[in-house]
Amino acid sequence: MKKINLLIILCCITMAVSCQNNNTSTTNSTFKKPTAMESNKVIKNEEEWKKVLSSEQYNVLRLKGTEAPFTGKYNMHSEKGKYTCGACGYELFTSDMKFDSHCGWPSFDKEIGDGSRIKKIKDMTHGMVRTEIVCARCEGHLGHIFDDGPTATGQRYCVNSLSIEFLPTDTTKKK
Numbered sequence: 001m002k003k004i005n006l007l008i009i010l011c012c013i014t015m016a017v018s019c020q021n022n023n024t025s026t027t028n029s030t031f032k033k034p035t036a037m038e039s040n041k042v043i044k045n046e047e048e049w050k051k052v053l054s055s056e057q058y059n060v061l062r063l064k065g066t067e068a069p070f071t072g073k074y075n076m077h078s079e080k081g082k083y084t085c086g087a088c089g090y091e092l093f094t095s096d097m098k099f100d101s102h103c104g105w106p107s108f109d110k111e112i113g114d115g116s117r118i119k120k121i122k123d124m125t126h127g128m129v130r131t132e133i134v135c136a137r138c139e140g141h142l143g144h145i146f147d148d149g150p151t152a153t154g155q156r157y158c159v160n161s162l163s164i165e166f167l168p169t170d171t172t173k174k175k
């Protein structure tokens with residue numbers, strides 16, 4: 001009988017300790033501050049997007065369409081500057097990250113920042129398993145990412161020209 005009592009007491013102590021641990025972790029996650037990216041989201045309804053995007057841009061950015069290869073204005077583009085999201089202006093790539101992949105779409109080997117500007121989503125459409133890339137700020141469709149890149153990163157961000165805008169480096173400031 002004494003043994004059983006001792007067991008019960010031991011159980012109670014263990015439960016009390018684990019409860020305390022749970023409490024601390026819950027408190028921590030409840031008070032987690034939203035990151036800059038989360039609080040910075042651009043949310044519009046489809047009617048609002050139609051007003052600010054051309055029909056070609058809307059088809060790619062919102063309806064996840066793909067422009068025909070070798071037709072995009074940035075495919076063979078090699079000026080120095082930055083590429084932003086075509087829908088919300090979020091800076092996504094620099095010209096130093098761009099390389100000629102000969103695949104017909106602008107290709108980049110990495111993105112600006114720590115990987116939080118572009119969201120990666122598993123895409124099972126068209127009988128393929130691919131990874132879709134979307135702007136993390138407005139959810140605009142950019143293209144797909146592949147791990148067959150020829151540079152050190154091994155990555156190939158394959159992006160529609162219609163999903164991005166180019167901002168040339170301001171050369172007047174450099175002397």
Ligand SMILES: [Zn+2]
Nearest residue numbers: 085088135138
């Ligand atoms: Zn965006």
